[in-house]
Amino acid sequence: MDERYALALGCRVSVEAGLSATRVNWSVGHISGEERTRPEQGAKVVPFTCHRCRRNFCVTVESRAKARSKRLVYQAVGWALLISLLVTVPMVVHLGGQTVDENDPGATGQLGILLLLAAVGFIGGLTFVQVGRAHAGVRKFRLVRASGKRTVWVEGHRLF
Incomplete structure (x- = not known):
């Protein structure tokens, strides 16, 4: 800049x-x-x-300092969300491969939350990185x- x-x-x-x-x-x-x-x-x-x-x-x-700091914050948040995929995706694979009881209502709740977190991390991470580069x-x-x-x-x- x-x-x-x-x-x-x-x-x-x-x-x-x-x-x-x-x-x-x-x-x-x-x-x-x-x-x-x-x-x-x-x-x-x-x-x-x-x-x-x-x-x-x-x-x-x-100003140059304000624009540069906004650009860095956007990119840092984006990369943090993308790095969070290193945690959420293996947990989704691990929990998705387990067998659960049909009568256990809480068995799939964690998997749904992890899938949501992985989707937010992927979509939000790419969006923040692109917005940071374009700012x-x-x-x-x-x-x-x-x-x-x-x-x-x-x-x-x-x-x-």
Whole structure:
């Protein structure tokens, strides 16, 4: 992660609906330069204009230290969840291979909990690792209206 940052803004060109999928075509413009530096502390709001439709937008850019620490926390949580699979999967295999009494109602309760923990560890771990790798410290993408108010929903645009 560097002191300078770049934004890749996508403006929706067309939407093609098919039988099984919808295809969205984007016009992507890159916004960068010498003046695009991160703040020393906290966060700052950065205004910019869409390259295609000339609408005004703004994003909140985090400081380098805050963005780096968030990235490390996301990745640490993700790897911890993935490492937890080294415990839960062997326990699932061990308990799944045992024979149990048909009349024992608590015999399969532990197996269900371990299967749930293994699924959460796998899905959550991969998600947190990917979010950590993709985190760039740019958030709160907003459309700035003519009155100066910022919207929460931005239609037809996205950051890549």
